[in-house]
Amino acid sequence: MKKEDIQALVNTGQYLPLMEEFYTIQGEGFHKGTAAYFIRVGGCDVGCHWCDVKESWDAEKHPPTSIGQIVANAEKYSDTIVITGGEPLTWDMSPLTENLKAKGLKTHIETSGAYAVTGVWDWFCLSPKKLKLPTPEAYKQADELKIIVYNKNDLIFAEQQAEKVNSDCILYLQPEWSKRDKVVPLIVDYVMKNPKWKVSLQTHKYLNIP
Numbered sequence: 001m002k003k004e005d006i007q008a009l010v011n012t013g014q015y016l017p018l019m020e021e022f023y024t025i026q027g028e029g030f031h032k033g034t035a036a037y038f039i040r041v042g043g044c045d046v047g048c049h050w051c052d053v054k055e056s057w058d059a060e061k062h063p064p065t066s067i068g069q070i071v072a073n074a075e076k077y078s079d080t081i082v083i084t085g086g087e088p089l090t091w092d093m094s095p096l097t098e099n100l101k102a103k104g105l106k107t108h109i110e111t112s113g114a115y116a117v118t119g120v121w122d123w124f125c126l127s128p129k130k131l132k133l134p135t136p137e138a139y140k141q142a143d144e145l146k147i148i149v150y151n152k153n154d155l156i157f158a159e160q161q162a163e164k165v166n167s168d169c170i171l172y173l174q175p176e177w178s179k180r181d182k183v184v185p186l187i188v189d190y191v192m193k194n195p196k197w198k199v200s201l202q203t204h205k206y207l208n209i210p
């Protein structure tokens with residue numbers, strides 16, 4: 001196929017730049033400990049300085065892959081599919097999620113919510129970033145709010161973000177990995193004083209799994 005034809009398919013979400021896909025245990029948030037198949041889509045313009053997958057940012061580095069191929073792989077492994085990135089909402093997630101759901105699979109997203117919400121989601125994990133705040137629709141859809149804590153100012157940001165989600169949204173504080181020794185005590189103390197929050201750890205990094 002010609003380059004511009006493939007680009008047209010990426011623009012409509014029929015193809016997606018695929019960085020990697022792997023079967024693992026969801027390490028973070030509400031579903032931590034549960035086996036799931038991860039699809040990591042390339043492309044992100046948010047620019048978090050502590051991002052743990054900077055290789056995902058440049059969409060050009062990841063091969064445009066048809067959603068038919070992505071779904072055919074995913075369905076072999078799990079009934080729960082986590083779409084992450086990169087920032088998945090860079091792209092139109094409707095074709096991918098509709099095809100996953102047509103196979104009876106559950107669709108979970110990991111997103112900053114910075115771009116228009118597309119796709120059909122059984123679970124919406126919103127992890128807002130100060131650099132590009134979530135859209136109003138992303139706050140509405142959030143089943144869990146996961147704030148990354150790099151320093152104590154992020155606890156103030158966390159409270160501001162918690163005001164924007166539904167009252168039944170589950171609230172998590174997750175230490176930024178490189179600062180974990182410093183911020184874990186802050187988070188522990190904060191959660192004991194403010195028990196509407198829960199702690200989320202990147203447990204896959206302790207388990208040495210993807």
Ligand SMILES: C[S@@+](CC[C@H](N)C(=O)[O-])C[C@H]1O[C@@H](n2cnc3c(N)ncnc32)[C@H](O)[C@@H]1O
Pocket residue numbers: 044050051052053084085086087088110111112113126127146148174175176177178202
């Ligand atoms: C790599 S991001 C991809 C999905 C989307 N772009 C987002 O930020 O939600 C996946 C999850 O990892 C979190 N994350 C990224 N880098 C991290 C780090 N250094 N420490 C802790 N969590 C991190 C993000 O906040 C997000 O919840």
Ligand SMILES: Nc1nc2[nH]cc(C(=O)O)c2c(=O)[nH]1
Pocket residue numbers: 024025026027028084085110204209210
């Ligand atoms: N095991 C595992 N759990 C995860 N939860 C969210 C992840 C992500 O990078 O989006 C992630 C990841 O990369 N691995």
Ligand code: SF4
Pocket residue numbers: 044045046047048051052053054056085086087112129
């Ligand atoms: S929004 Fe997500 S993928 Fe993008 S830089 Fe931030 S943590 Fe990384």
Ligand SMILES: [Mg+2]
Pocket residue numbers: 052053
């Ligand atoms: Mg990760």
